[in-house]
Amino acid sequence: MATRLRVNGTPRDVDLPDDVPLLWVLRDALGLTGTKYGCGVAACGSCTVHIDGEAVRSCQVALADVWGEVTTIEALGTADALHAVQAAWVEHQVAQCGYCQSGQIMQAAALLAETPDPSDDEIDAAMAGNLCRCGTYPRIRAAIRSAARSLREA
Missing domain, CATH: 3.10.20.30 (Beta-grasp domain)
Structure with a gap:
């Protein structure tokens, strides 16, 4: 069935x-x-x-x-526009190998849907279960902050 x-x-x-x-x-x-x-x-x-x-x-x-x-x-985005998190990922050149990025982006989008203006501690806590082999964590956090601003201004 x-x-x-x-x-x-x-x-x-x-x-x-x-x-x-x-x-x-x-x-x-x-x-x-x-x-x-x-x-x-x-x-x-x-x-x-x-x-x-x-x-x-x-x-x-x-x-x-x-x-x-x-x-x-x-x-997550549309045919005409990236989601704010996806756009921020591009802007901040987060991806290196890229393998973890879809999971990182989906986790970040869920965070911002629940917490529109997260602190660094909230970002770190929400993203703690998403591992990046390349170590782009500072760029990930910067992209999340940027996406949060974009979503709040929209």
Whole structure:
């Protein structure tokens, strides 16, 4: 029996076992490869997506446990405009290898949706579970501050 999900605003039916991690549903069944596999144990944050606006590690959410609409990096911005976090990432040249960036961006977007003017401590706490092998943490924090300003001014 197929499971119906709402992903990036579109109802999607997937015929997979209930225990398949959402990460593999997104990447393998739906072809949404912007969400990355990093560690498989929710320790790195590369697989971060939103479920009903909450940042979650998709490698640890079983298909049967998805409780709401899933948003991936592919739907964060629009065809006409990047999301403020994505634009700030470009402006601050955050990405080096880029592998963790979709998870970093999704985590930052969830933070700013909940906390429009985060302190450095709030940024650090929210982003603590997202690892960057390249060490661009100062640029990540600067980009989040910049995106927060842009969102508040919009």
